[in-house]
Amino acid sequence: MPKAESKAGPVVPVHLWERLRKTVLALVLPVTLVCLWQLAGNDGAIAGGALPTPDRVWAAWMKWAFGTSTFGLNPYIGTWTQSLWFSAGRVVYGFAIAIAVGVPIGMIIGWSKLASSMIDPTIQWLRPVPITAWLPISIAIFGIRDFGAVFLITIGAFYPIVINTTQGTRDVDKNWIRAALMMGAGQRDVLTRVVLPAALPSIFTGLRIGLGIAWTAVIVSEMVAVKSGLGYVLWDAYYVGRMDIVIADMVSIGLMGFMSDLLIVSIEIWALRWRRLQSFDA
Amino acid sequence: MISFSKVSKVYGGAQGVRALEQVDFTVAEGEFVALLGPSGCGKSTLLNLVAGFEKLTEGQMLFHGQAVSRPGPDRGVVFQEASLLPWLTVWDNVVFGPKVQGLMRNEYEPRAHDILKIVGLEAFHKALPVQLSGGMRQRVGIARALVMQPKALLMDEPFGALDAQTRLSMQQLLLEVWQRLKTTVLFVTHDIDEAILLADRVCVMTARPGRIIKEIPIDLRRPRSIDDLTNSEFTHFKAQIMAEMRGAHDLH
């Protein structure tokens, strides 16, 4: 099949050194900032002792991650992984609920004018309420417990998912739907086999934004309403004056957010393979 | 087979566009009919009524003696831009219909293979639509309609977006396919040559109001081929149709 292959083109091989170059370029700025921060400090502290220097943070972090407590229970020795999993688990849980609820509702709103006029206004009224404003209600209902965090994450991630899914559903090429109907597809087949795949690019945009908000939500709720996880450690460490842990915690959150976005993007690239070929055409 | 009696179509309420006005029109079983007319005269509207994509405003339209209420696999539609599902391979696009209709694999797979062979795409099973040229995409569009063994094939300017050379080869292909299958075809075009070459009957339409002003039987012998485009009989029909269209234009 000469034609098919010539149009698709071979996948451009990413040379190893090309990748290396990118990584190095990406590291220039953060490394410089850390160096400046280190140099600004003296005696292991800057800003009159308010902030520790990077080497102190690093040492505290390593202890927090890999240390073993010799006597008694120290919350900042060897508990990093545990806190990480608490937060990550809540994010996965809440985000999964947000997808399970947001995608179908978004599709219904985008598909049916009736559903749109009945559901969409309510969503638009509730949306400006920031997740932090939901905290009292969350605590009132769920108490200082796990599900309070999951609840906030779900609410936070729900809006971008639902809005982008709605948009994606509305933008589906009318002739694709007509073609499917012409071929004998029922409403359910049209929704699952045509509208869903066609809206997927939009849906993924919503997922990426939603996941970012999910991390914000988990940290906020752990700071206030749950007694475990990275957010709880962050606030707790601040109270006991462990700024080294606070900073290590912040870096950990950033890392987790970054990694989970990377994960979503890889799934997106895989699920939308057909679209990548399309851009060769353009 | 297909019959319109006093059919009108108005888009968008009482003050809307009168796309079709009191159209009477029939297509017989196994007949190849071309709808010819300028842009905006209601050709697509007429075809979309048969397809079940639009609802008529007044009058009656029957397909096989029944009023049409929705699209269905007994009326295979070929769209101008093919409108294949871009995330499905050629094969999956072609078997989409049989699959959603819940047919058995061993029933439709041999047929799908045959049809892909007829349209000359058996080597492209696994290709995605974007990897194909416009003409090849349109062949897939024809294949996915034919695989359902429709009672009628509705084609809305299927070759309108192709270059002249590809269009010729697609016309040749359609002539050969039709010669074999003898399906009823309703074919929309604004290309006079194409209408005469393919059809048993050419229906000339005018705009504002959209209606059929003249039906011209084309009794060129079958089987036809694109070589017929240059013979004298052909030119005679062409002159006749051009006169009709010019006359219609002068009325405005």
Ligand SMILES: Nc1ncnc2c1ncn2[C@@H]1O[C@H](COP(=O)(O)OP(=O)(O)OP(=O)(O)O)[C@@H](O)[C@H]1O
């Ligand atoms: N969905 C719609 N809503 C409102 N008006 C429409 C709609 N579809 C078509 N029309 C109008 O109806 C008239 C006939 O349109 P139609 O698409 O049937 O013409 P056509 O003969 O197929 O033209 P073309 O050759 O450009 O495809 C035009 O005036 C058009 O603007």
Ligand SMILES: [Mg+2]
């Ligand atoms: Mg048209």
